Amino acid sequence: MSSRSMAEESDPHAPPRLAVDAVSRRYGPALALDRVSLALGAGEILAVLGDSGCGKSTLLRLVSGLDEPDAGEIRVDGRLVAGRGRSVPPEARGIGLMFQDYALFPHLTVLANVRFGLKRLGRDASRRVALERLGEVGLAERAESYPATLSGGEAQRVALARALAPRPRVLLLDEPFSNLDAGTRERVRADTVRVLRQAGASAILVTHDAAEAVEVADRIALMRAGRLIQCGTAEALYRAPASPAAARALGEVIEIPGLAAEGLVETPLGSLPRPAAIADGAVRVCLRPEAIRVGPAGEGRPSRVLRRAFAGPALRLDLAVDGLDAPLRLNLPPDTPAADLVGVGLVAERVLVFADRSEAD
Template identity: 70%
Template sequence: MTDAASTATASRLVVSDLSRRFGRTLALDGVSLTLGPGEILAVLGASGCGKSTLLRLIAGLDTPDAGTILVGDRRVAGGGRHEPPATRGVGLMFQDYALFPHLTVMANIRFGLAHLPADEARRVARERLDQVGLAHRAESYPDTLSGGEAQRVALARALAPRPRVLLLDEPFSNLDAGTREHVRADTLAVLRRDRIGAILVTHDATEAVAFADRIALMHRGRIVQCGSPEALYDAPRTPFAARALGEIIEIPGTAAGGRVTTPLGLLPRPDALPEGEVTVCLRPEAIRLGPAGDGVPAAVLGRAFAGPRLRLDLAVAGLAAPLRLHLPADAVPGDRVGLHLVPAQAHVFPPARESGDEASLN
């Protein structure tokens, strides 16, 4: 799946048909993506899907087996060319920050500014420290910093050479929840202010939605869908994509004629959907609760407090396991209720293939 061709001329970074194999393992399989000037893209996927390999290839720390990488209008990899990391104009921020423990904060930031005169390097480093609110820690050493401070120093160091593209490899995963949200917001503010294009690698869907303009969903070395968070949430192309960006309830269905029959009611059959057994992925908002006798009958088996909504376990004829919903409801165990489907929030797919659940209508 590729979105590179149509926007290549306007993009600061263009990755085309990138592949990388390690022995028998195909880590990247024809990956294509673009990053526009000032755009922030999240690459979202589970561990081992190829996210970090992609960043290493873009940064120049590894060489692709096939494909090309352009930064601006300059080819930096592919076609027999491999430009070294130092000249690509690409910054990389590691998961563990990779600060030099024997250097002060100021010296860490100046490390990538050796090409500048000493006074200029000091001025740029001080400017970046000011931007991340750590000018007062300039002479401190990394082992005296909190996790959030170390992350901001790493950001300042990555931004000091003024990269055209910044790559962030799970940079917030080592922080506690409260610090993570605060530092993530600070990082985003710096990138937005300086209009620096960035690629964030993450396995956290909430982080990807909060941080990025677009999200590229990665699975088994391939980009399976790329778009805005809203587009991916509202129109997933596969069951994997549906699960990636929010809670999903999966139920069986049968496509025949112009409709799909499910234990929760009828849905219109998508034009491209073949007849037979199907998988139906429902967002929580796709199921509405009503009184008994109105809709598909269900029995309340249990309920539990879950913040502003209750968690209800419902028995429904035709479903092997109880249906678990989070709804603003007053139902109690023993109640009978009715269920209604909202077709716009239901996504219907052919059965998953044995090689993976990438069944798609596209």
């Protein structure tokens, strides 16, 4: 990490590396982004997580300058680059962009691809910097190769070296690992994070893969239908999601009905204390696997085993429970004793309870 980056991180009064303030973008009748606000710190990696069409790539286009917001402001190191009638060109924003398909120039060597954004340095200096960046991603020996001779993982690392070569203030990565097979993806992802950390880079990673977001990022911004629904560390989002949609974004969730009254929440799987923030009435109860306890038939609500199936490292049970319209599907340890009836209960401190709203959330 450079001395400048270290100084910025130690200065609590320094502006965020990137600040997006109430940014909206509409394409005809479709609202692609709706008043999105987020900040990126120096040396921080932020994952923007959401399904296709939620606005992730639109956000990157606005930050990079490839598109302009209809409302709101974007600042880099406190400098206004978009909004209030101002639009700084992409090349003058200090933003690097790594495309999903890498966009390497097929007629240029690996070295020439990395040097492409360094013309202002002159021939000798640009060559030296490009070789340094290739060394950082472990590809200095492929400097004179052409993109067609590279593996998918190597092409991804060349694209990363090219994006980092000018030392951008913010690096944007749009689904950078989606074109790789599963084995290569894990290795290249780890290499990418290592390079970003070593460079002290501030980066935004767009992904639809929750496991990837958890592994890579310092914080995760959850997006849905053009809105930012929650932002925080992976642990905070997992343990205290703001809505059922936020809960679903970071892992398996089973939703069951509940009724809050007289200090308790009653569900088909048992009762639990009513959270202070929840009013009496119908509620939505979200259960991660660790919130459900399965034991002998005499312990908990009696449940009939409909199906028992081997599922690799887990045993899959489909259970019929009174009060539930659909079977309860659980993954349990593979050595769970066989039985036709089991008892199901709740681990109260791990249950998520939300107000029951009619609108999609």
